[in-house]
Amino acid sequence: MKANISSAVLSVLVILGMISAKCFAEDSEVQNLNPHRINNRLNRLHRNSGNGNSNNDHRNDIHQGRFHSNLNKIFANLPTVNSPPITEALAPPHNKESQRVTSWEEWLRTWVANQQSCGYPGTAPSLQDLRIATRPGDTHSYGELGNYPWMASLKVSFPGMQPRHWCGGALISDQWVVTAAHCLFAIPPPLWGEKAWTVTLGALNISGHNVTEQDFKVNRIMVHPQFREQMLLTGEPSDHDIALVKLSGPAEVNPWVRPVCLPQPNEEPKKHERCVVTGWGFSAEQNKTSDILKQAVVPIMDFEMCKDLEGYDKWLTLNMLCAGYWNGGVDACRFDSGGPLQCRYGDQFVLTGVVSWGDKNGQRCAQPKRPGVYTKASAHVTWIQETIYADYAGLPQITWDKIVPRPYR
DSSP states (O other), rough: OOGHHHHHHHHHHHHHOOOEEEEEEEEOOOOOOOHHHHHHHHHHHHHHHHHHHOOTTSSSSBBOOOOOOOOSSOOOOOOOOOOOOOOSSSSOSSSSSTTTSHHHHHHHHHHHHHGGGGOOOOSSOOOOOOOOOOOTTTTBOOOOOOTTTTTEEEOOOTSSOOOOOEEEEEESSSSSEEEEHHHHSOOOOOOOGGEEEEEEEEEEESSSOOOTOOOEEEEEEOTTTOOHHHOOOOOOSSSSEEEEEESSSSOBBBBTTTOOOOOOOOOOOOOTEEEEESOEEEEETTTEEEOOEEEEEEBOOOHHHHSSTTTHHHHTTTEEESSSSSOOOOOOOOOOOOOOEEETTTTTTEEEOOOOOOEETTTTOOOOOOEEEEEEGGGGGHHHHHHHHHHTTTTTOOOHHHSSSSGGO
16 A cells, blocks of 8 residues: 555544453363364354344444542552463464464363463563543553563554554563454554554553563454444444454463463352553543553443443343443543453462453443453353364364445455
8 A cells, every 4th residue: 555545544543443341260170072163153153143133232322441439449469470480382382283282172181281371471460450441630650561461552553653552462471472353453444454563561661662562463463253343334343343353473471471271161250349440541531642551440330230321221131241440530531452361279370351341432431330340251152262273283164255235345
């Protein structure tokens, strides 16, 4: 594409930059599945993805991505974490014939075994009075290098411009990142696809280069087949707002780059549990992203209470969760989309949610009675595992070009 479209792209950025989002995870039970069953399930998901038979297929006004909170009693200071020795394999073996695992059961056992080393921060975060999006006059809390070593910055490359931070993500193995599906469509349609993206791991300050950084091109994008891309066109939130990004190569696992754990499939987060959301997004109403990674503690909100809120009642599904404070004050915001909501169990962090949507059209952050909404990670663990295994085993899958909305093809 020609460089003279840069000005047009900038104007698109102003419009598309209004989109926002949220994340959590760990797995341990080996299921009695085989490659054919996995392949059939994935194909069945694809066939059902466009039939509109969702239990929550509402179309009205609404909401896209972030968080909220009042900070009274939060985490006490965390002790120093003694993580286990770093191992080279925090993910199932790569596609080398000498290492190839052919059965689903064996692959899943390897995955589960490797979960023992996930979720340990390189340095334990201090989680007192943490804020991401705040009201004017409030202060921010910044993370430190190694606090959240699974944190990923998804950067988009517009013609004639340097790659810029667009969304967050979470490393779940040495070569796969979880993010929000809507992030991958929130750029001009001609740029859709793997070539538009790069992923940075091990970063604290995204305005410069950290010696701990690892940068990757994107090898493959797998959007959940039941995600409705109409969300981008109408401003409506979609169910199953989740996607997998395969890196161009395996990350080097170290104290600054390490996968987060996945939850048990369909495990329900505990009500009122205080978890942490992280991102480089906007601060309150200021139209500026943060150079330094920010962190905020938000409690898991009662699902029925959240569903009773105006607007939320039309869109909230059982594949989502709400987190934030009733009185507002702290929230994720624009450009935090796709980032993780992580909960701590013992010394390990588990991916609970993916930043997805929030107050009306993503225009406001940290407002009272407008909690952040996250894609529930536990509702998608089986899809995540089956999709990664299918890629590993070379099974046919739903590829990016089949997900792209038809009007733009």
